[in-house]
Amino acid sequence: MKKIILFIILLYFIFNSYGCQIVVKDVIVSSNYAQFNYDEMKQEAIFIGKVEVLDNLSKKNSNVVYDGNTVIDFYSERKVKVLEVYKTDININKGELKFLEHTAITHKNEYIHSENSEAMKKGEKLIVFLCKSNVKDIPILMCGERSKIALKDINKNTNLEIAYKTAIEFESDENSNHDLKKQLLQSQNGNTIRDYEPSKLKKYEIETNLGKLFVQEYVDTNETYFEINGVPFTLVNK
Structure with a gap:
């Protein structure tokens, strides 16, 4: 009896999560996304912007390619409302946009994702950061989860370098802490600040629309060390 109740509860949550879809199997596949850093993603993107999702994943917006009974490719065509545009090389029709996401629900109600x-x-x-795809001239998320920055809690994003730098560049006051933010955007993933002189450690707060970022800075002879919310970055001094 307990197993039946637990199964019903599980179906209830899945039913609500995917918009009236009864998903009977969760299929996780490995994917080799390009490991772009923030500068590379910004350069290669044909669209960077803030969006609101207008649909749920469904069989209707999913495309699954089979070789016999084996899935060899899958994606879904998602629809969003564009709230803000930071960079675009594509046309936006009436404030809405379609792009591809590497998720799908099969005809067997299997939920496939990376x-x-x-x-x-x-x-x-x-x-979102979008790049060109080979499907219907519709753009696609560049690097899977790395190219989606959730606004609700910035610290829960998959790649914090991308999330923090996106917030600094696009979601903060450009006239506040200008020189500091320029250095942070130029820095790369680095080493944690250690063995420092306390008098040389500087602390800052950067207000962004995605939340407050707490920054520590330590300038050494050859490098400047930063930590943003505890995540280390390094900048080579010129």
């Missing part, structure tokens, strides 16, 4: 990746949900607000 490891550490989840389908966007209706009403969710994100900042």
